[in-house]
Amino acid sequence: MTATPATKALDKAKIIYDVHLYDYEGGHQIGEHAAEAIGADPALVFKTLMLEVDGKPGCVVIPVAATVKMKRAASALGGKSAQMMEVPKAERLTGFRVGGISPFGQKKRVPTAFDSSALDHERIILNGGQRGVMVELTPQTAIDQLNAKYADLIG
Incomplete structure (x- = not known):
């Protein structure tokens, strides 16, 4: 495996993690496909979504099968309203391509919130x-590394 900006950031922080590789297939339900491809319970697989909160970038990490509640995400990130960031902007801001966006190693660190269900695992x-x-690690380690918040982000 070639190191990515995300794995380099984790290595630099001396964080212990496991790597799972799979054959990526684009389209919908990317996270569910990834879970199936690596033989993981989908409840343990989380997706990274880039948002604009009151016009400023933000990041949320939620279970792959869930849908983010924008009002909850905005509140968790200190704003009033949120919307999905457009793909070209998300790719420019993070340095990653959609389908490969990680909360770790983004070009510009942005406020990040995890759904509180992450702490159940x-x-x-x-x-x-x-x-x-994909990288596997403890949720608290991920939250601490990103100086992230956690909140109920899904409904």
Whole structure:
């Protein structure tokens, strides 16, 4: 595996994580496909979404099968309203391609919030910064590394 900005950031912070590789297939339900491809319970696999909160960038990490509640996300990130960031802007801001966006190693660190359900698990699986690369680590480690908040982001 080639190192990604996400795995380099984790290595630099001396964080212990496992890597899962799979054959990426674009389209819808990317997270569910990734969970199936690596043989993981989908409840443990979380997706990274880039938002604009009151016009400013933000990041939320939620279970792959869930839908973010924008009002909750905005509130967790200190704003009043949120919307999905347009793909070209998300890719420019993070340095990653959609389908490979990781909360770790983004070009510009932005406020980040995890859905509180992440804390229900010993380990969670997140995108590793490249399509077909996932990283597994403890949710508290991920939250601490990103100086993230956690809140109920899904409904």
